[in-house]
Amino acid sequence: MSLSTQLPKLFVIRPIPPTVMARLRRRCQVTVHESDQAPTRQEYLDAVRGVDAFFILPFVKVDKELLDAAGPQLKVIGTFSVGVEHIDIDLCKERGVKVANTPGVVTTATAEHAMSLILAAACRLREGIQGVNDGLWGNKWESGLWLAGAEIAGSVIGMVGLGRIGLAIAKRLAAFEVSKILYTARNPRPESADPIGAEYVTFNDLLEQSDFVVIACSANDSNKGLFNAEAFKRMKKTSILVNIARGTIVDQDALYEALKTGEIGAAGLDVTTPEPLPPSDPLLGLPNCIVTPHIASCTVTTHTAMCDLVADNIFAALEGKPLKTPLY
Numbered sequence: 430m431s432l433s434t435q436l437p438k439l440f441v442i443r444p445i446p447p448t449v450m451a452r453l454r455r456r457c458q459v460t461v462h463e464s465d466q467a468p469t470r471q472e473y474l475d476a477v478r479g480v481d482a483f484f485i486l487p488f489v490k491v492d493k494e495l496l497d498a499a500g501p502q503l504k505v506i507g508t509f510s511v512g513v514e515h516i517d518i519d520l521c522k523e524r525g526v527k528v529a530n531t532p533g534v535v536t537t538a539t540a541e542h543a544m545s546l547i548l549a550a551a552c553r554l555r556e557g558i559q560g561v562n563d564g565l566w567g568n569k570w571e572s573g574l575w576l577a578g579a580e581i582a583g584s585v586i587g588m589v590g591l592g593r594i595g596l597a598i599a600k601r602l603a604a605f606e607v608s609k610i611l612y613t614a615r616n617p618r619p620e621s622a623d624p625i626g627a628e629y630v631t632f633n634d635l636l637e638q639s640d641f642v643v644i645a646c647s648a649n650d651s652n653k654g655l656f657n658a659e660a661f662k663r664m665k666k667t668s669i670l671v672n673i674a675r676g677t678i679v680d681q682d683a684l685y686e687a688l689k690t691g692e693i694g695a696a697g698l699d700v701t702t703p704e705p706l707p708p709s710d711p712l713l714g715l716p717n718c719i720v721t722p723h724i725a726s727c728t729v730t731t732h733t734a735m736c737d738l739v740a741d742n743i744f745a746a747l748e749g750k751p752l753k754t755p756l757y
């Protein structure tokens with residue numbers, strides 16, 4: 430038997446940085462979905478048959494069908510994400526399949542991207558660039574308030590979620606001399622909130638008082654559609670909503686109405702439902718809505734660190750050692 434056939438089998442859902450791939454190949458028989466098109470469900474169900482380890486992205490739903498397709502030898506699933514709403518963790522536990530995500534390493538990049546959405550929405554960057562491209566600059570010169578934006582300094586910030594990423598965003602915003610940081614979460618988090626003077630409030634109080642509302646919580650069944658028509662009605666008409674968490678937390682039809690009718694001022698979204706958001710989606714036609722393609726954690730440094738962390742977890746599980754970032 431050759432050495433390579435004794436190595437554990439690993440399926441990797443998409444090409445990853447060569448340095449990480451080289452590490453994986455030294456310790457596993459690796460199969461990669463090399464195409465620049467995501468595999469279909471059937472393609473990856475076929476590809477996981479008989480593997481010991483599976484390196485996934487959040488579009489891969491880990492459920493009974495997938496675990497059955499893989500087979501009882503499957504030992505570990507490593508997801509290239511902090512979010513784990515796509516994984517049936519109880520079932521993995523029941524089957525003895527270890528699961529790990531990538532917390533911590535995504536915090537800086539995600540917080541920086543959130544800042545770019547907050548600033549872009551506040552400064553009306555999309556409308557400004559479009560105005561210049563459309564030759565409106567000269568025409569509108571007479572109006573001093575053409576494209577007048579909002580300032581972060583002096584504003585009230587409302588953080589929905591004050592975990593690692595929420596806190597990193599709040600700290601960056603604090604440096605902009607905001608007047609107050611409010612937050613809502615399942616429970617008060619004084620250890621994070623107190624050093625930055627953040628105040629724990631109810632969801633409704635946060636909506637009513639904030640100039641910027643930033644969604645940075647994990648998605649679950651209880652916060653599906655949390656930002657609905659009623660929530661938007663409670664917000665200030667000038668309020669800016671930023672979502673770097675998951676699209677499911679926002680009712681997008683209600684958001685469209687709120688942006689269109691001036692119920693709220695603007696939105697910056699890195700996450701939507703569905704993903705990718707089709708170019709025909711009405712949100713994309715609104716000048717006061719900026720959408721980026723779920724790239725908040727996508728810097729070269731963070732991308733590589735996430736892949737390395739998935740690899741570390743896979744190696745640990747295959748060798749029967751404790752995972753670096755286990756989910757259970």
Ligand SMILES: O=C(O)[C@H](O)CO
Nearest residue numbers: 487510511512535726
């Ligand atoms: O969950 C995460 O880490 C990001 O949203 C990328 O999926």
